[in-house]
Amino acid sequence: MSNHLRSGSLMEKYLGNKATLLPLLERFFVEQIPEAKSISDVFAGTNNVSRYFRARGWQTATCDVNRFSYVLAQAYLCTSSSPHFFGVRLPKMESLRSRQLQTELERNVARYGALYAAETDIKMLYRSMGNLPFVLSALQDLGENNTKPGIIYEHFSQWGAHSSFISKRGTSGKRNYFSLKNALFLDGVLNCIREWWCEGRLERNEVFLLLASVLEETVITANVNGTFHDFNRDRLWPNAEQNFQLRLPLISFNGPIAETANADAIAAAASFAHHDICYLDPPYNFRQYSAYYHLLNFIAAYPFFSEIETYVTGLAHVRGQHPEDDFTSDFCFRDRFISSLHKLMSSVDADHVVVSYYGGRNHWNHWANVENPTDEGLHQLKELFEDRSLFKGCEIIPALEIRKNYQSRVGEQKSLVNEYLFHGIRQKILRKTAPSLPSLAANERWGLAPHFGHIRPSKQNGVNQGVVTSGGLRHVVVE
Template sequence: MRYIGNKENLLDKIYQAMQSKNIKGNSFFDFFSGTANVGKFFKKLNYQVYSSDLLYFSYVLQQAYIKNNEELYFEKLLNKLSFQSRSLFASPLYKVVEYLNQIEPINGFIAQNYTPSGTQHLEIPRMYFSDENGKIIDAIRQQIENWRIEKIISENEYFVLLACLVETVPFYANIAGVYAAFHKKWEPRAVKKMELRPTEFIINDFDNQCFNENSVNLLGEVEADIFYLDPPYNQRQYAPNYHLLETIAKYDNPVIKGVTGLRANYENQKSKFCNTITALQELETIAKFGKYNTLILSYNNEGIMPQEQIISILQAFGKVDLIEFDYTRFKSNNRGESKHKKMIKEQLYILQR
């Protein structure tokens, strides 16, 4: 899943760095969950995982991958559906996904506000999704919600199906990587008919927890051996950049504005880590009041918090090590039309009390 600062390709190096510093523990708090990839990685390693994020679509992914701790069988739903899977050996989840891929498209909120036909009255029609895919998204999203209302799927099944949708959408979105803008011409992937993809079930030995909350508010509630912080590195707020995933996840018909149809209000989803002064203050608060043995801050050399000040803050609470490694980032130009490689230094600040 395309996401700013996604650590999926760095997780092995992060874990190796932890091992090199002999970091012990059984519990792990992913402070800025995002795609939930970090939490998934450590859940597979049989850590008890806590995760949180301000964005609701992230909470959906956390519910599916972190909180849910069993394979789901959709028994009530499949007993009700008169549907024959094309595969004799398909899993229950695959059968439900297969069914959703065959339902009739609907002209709902996404089709009406984020496709060319739905926004042809605007000076610049929105080209986030093809007309067909916008209606497919609406149909799948409404069907999942209706099943929940009818109580023929459990809460875990509900969030797993939502996660399937949230993770599928980016493969068909006509964007460069974030949803703050759309391409003025169609990307080849965006004109293909959308097909929902199943998620995986991750099962370990613990009761794992997730939250849709500012993690700082959880400092008195969550106690873990390892706190892992991967905050925003710059002034770019995540909420407007992922407004469409948020709207699909919530499906709350929000008031929208502007050329790109941004959600009108995201004040309660702004991160203090997008400002140098407040970022340093938040870091100190977490280091001071958090209930942890080891705190790991994942950052890079382009971040808005200066290295000297980060180290100075953390050193007040224990021993600090800095591990750096080179990382290739692909960066779009201002119009998202091309990409070029850029080498940056990924930094791991490791505070051990």
């Protein structure tokens, strides 16, 4: 496959990615909650749910404990005008590079435009991105020509002086996340973005747009099988042999600015503004997402670290994660899952709560045959939704029931067999004021709280603004 003809990933490898379920969710909302025009999602992950409904004019709120998710939210849900990059010197772009960027954009639109982008005219969409294509082109040239090893090369590639590991089982080796060329590419690009940011040459939205492009290409070219909890230790996968290619994020300038947070889901549910629907897709297994996606979280924070050298000297484990840059979710423990979900739903200010449930390998039947899963999780969730202190009424709908009026597509039937939607009509809650949303401990520890916090959108003098609250500080952001 040509490096210049790859379609956008939209984080398709992300665990629990709900891209294929989005049309079914919309159909369900239209039929069951037709008055709904706002939605919150506190297990946002890829932000695909909020992106989908924002493109349809809904007000959205999104939260995740992973910093990479917050970066994607800023890029895709908080961009309302063309980025200018006035602080960056823009060299003339070669016509070949421009055609490559437009070709990739066209392929992205063809594949995902109906889901996430309001504008499908390629030339108009390309022009609307302002100077972003020029900046990505400049970064592409810089990355391709970089020969100076940096943090990625030294700590995350087999050629690095600091990438050695010894596993708990006694095996040893060197981390092998990237090819030599791609490790040097990432070092060059990330160091440039960090330099621009530290010198005040990038606006807040601009740095997140650049990071979104880097993150999405990292997912494609990293030498991993979906997550970053481990890597192929013996060789490079074919995808990792492909050269890193920065592409234009499929951003939309239409739709309301979202409320966004990098925070704990339970705290966010208590703090977010009122929405018609609270959509929940919690983790149903033991995998701690901050560990499984640690490298994406590190890249997301790269420009903002105040002590990046101190940080990387403390990298540990085979995977190369800093022990003090982690988050342990109660939802990833079977014995805490239901009580945590009850606490979350008790505090959320929404008229309806909709939960996606996957009945395959999960907390209650992880070691069972996927073709014959147990119903224990289904029954426990049913009891929760029948709690009259939480809900006036509830219903459980198999995804296949929603699909019944659609034309069946090969390969989708099986994936929907174990998918259910739980829908509860929420008892009214009396909330005088929304509590402030505390920063994550890891963000406080590494000086990242001013950049990864909580933004409440507001409108002042016709300008889209957000107030970032983190660590007791307030930062006004103008988009």
